[in-house]
Amino acid sequence: MKYCKECGFPAPYGKFLEWTSDGTILGNDEMRTRLVYLDVDELSHLFNGISKWVERPIDKIICQAEKTVGRRFVETLLPGFLTKIPKGRFARPEPGAKLVGNYMFNYMGGLGMGRAVILQYQSGKYAKVKITNGHSIALIAGDGAGVFEYLERIRVHISWVKAGSEQYILELTKSGDEAEKETEIQPAKEYVKGNAELEKCPSCGVPLLITRNIYLNLEKGTLRHKITGVRVVALPVESFNAVMRALSREFGEELNDFVEGLERKYFRENFVPIKEDQGNKHEAIYSDFNWKGIGNPSGLVQTSTGLEVTVLNPFHPQAVAGRVAGIYEASTNTAVRSTANEISPGVLKVVMEPVSR
Numbered sequence: 186m187k188y189c190k191e192c193g194f195p196a197p198y199g200k201f202l203e204w205t206s207d208g209t210i211l212g213n214d215e216m217r218t219r220l221v222y223l224d225v226d227e228l229s230h231l232f233n234g235i236s237k238w239v240e241r242p243i244d245k246i247i248c249q250a251e252k253t254v255g256r257r258f259v260e261t262l263l264p265g266f267l268t269k270i271p272k273g274r275f276a277r278p279e280p281g282a283k284l285v286g287n288y289m290f291n292y293m294g295g296l297g298m299g300r301a302v303i304l305q306y307q308s309g310k311y312a313k314v315k316i317t318n319g320h321s322i323a324l325i326a327g328d329g330a331g332v333f334e335y336l337e338r339i340r341v342h343i344s345w346v347k348a349g350s351e352q353y354i355l356e357l358t359k360s361g362d363e364a365e366k367e368t369e370i371q372p373a374k375e376y377v378k379g380n381a382e383l384e385k386c387p388s389c390g391v392p393l394l395i396t397r398n399i400y401l402n403l404e405k406g407t408l409r410h411k412i413t414g415v416r417v418v419a420l421p422v423e424s425f426n427a428v429m430r431a432l433s434r435e436f437g438e439e440l441n442d443f444v445e446g447l448e449r450k451y452f453r454e455n456f457v458p459i460k461e462d463q464g465n466k467h468e469a470i471y472s473d474f475n476w477k478g479i480g481n482p483s484g485l486v487q488t489s490t491g492l493e494v495t496v497l498n499p500f501h502p503q504a505v506a507g508r509v510a511g512i513y514e515a516s517t518n519t520a521v522r523s524t525a526n527e528i529s530p531g532v533l534k535v536v537m538e539p540v541s542r
């Protein structure tokens with residue numbers, strides 16, 4: 186991996202990703218894959234909370250929903266020459282598939298998704314992979330299955346077992362002759378124009394706030410906040426949304442409101458204010474939204490008793506609404522009643538009023 190001479194951040198970041206003024210982080214691939222930085226604990230808080238709420242494990246649903254997204258990773262992010270070696274009825278030569286697999290895993294490590302090593306690989310039949318420091322084993326398993334199905338043009342069954350404190354063994358076994366039908370690929374999205382200003386490295390274009398705040402340990406495949414030590418992961422937004430869509434199909438639309446509550450609780454309990462030299466206190470508490478790709482907090486209006494926050498292009502409206510309220514509660518040490526509405530596509534308004542006690 187090459188690093189930027191100016192800011193020291195891995196060079197591929199600046200090459201593949203663009204931090205826009207709309208509060209989004211977009212890949213330069215055909216799909217304009219959008220990424221968002223989330224806390225790894227936030228993800229497990231969400232998945233565990235949902236699982237408790239519906240009183241059953243949800244790993245299989247997460248994994249299945251992630252599979253198509255995983256496949257899309259390969260299609261849009263891998264150099265053409267790697268994916269265009271023999272496919273279809275001809276078995277792909279093992280070294281080629283291993284090469285593609287390792288390239289993918291390296292890329293995932295750079296996003297903070299942990300490290301993976303292919304232990305066994307039998308073209309068209311079976312693969313065994315060791316995952317260390319994975320951000321979410323169900324998501325990684327889905328990615329792995331998607332990639333394997335794409336490369337081998339077969340259907341696979343996937344299972345995993347815990348092999349250590351931060352280790353899993355993943356097994357992919359052929360279960361059918363044809364890969365699952367691809368869900369329709371969405372065209373690149375349009376975003377609402379925002380007003381985020383991010384000072385960027387003159388050499389690689391990565392915002393200085395990223396290099397100042399995030400530490401990448403490529404060997405471990407982890408990203409951590411340099412000041413708080415909190416582990417984060419850069420997740421494709423479509424991953425998150427595909428999983429949430431699958432879960433709400435299964436458990437009902439009210440799941441999204443439940444997600445809002447979970448996010449709110451997580452941030453109320455875990456928000457760590459970072460001192461940045463900004464005049465407005467309220468602006469400061471939401472200032473990481475832009476570089477994390479959460480959305481663009483474009484307007485903050487102090488009402489007589491509370492606060493109104495407008496966020497453009499939220500990566501998931503309910504998750505962002507919960508985050509906004511939870512951070513406000515944590516930083517003001519008050520309980521609030523909040524109402525969130527998407528007043529037009531891509532424009533989320535959250536109104537918060539203190540609850541009188």
Ligand SMILES: [Zn+2]
Nearest residue numbers: 189192386389
């Ligand atoms: Zn740089």
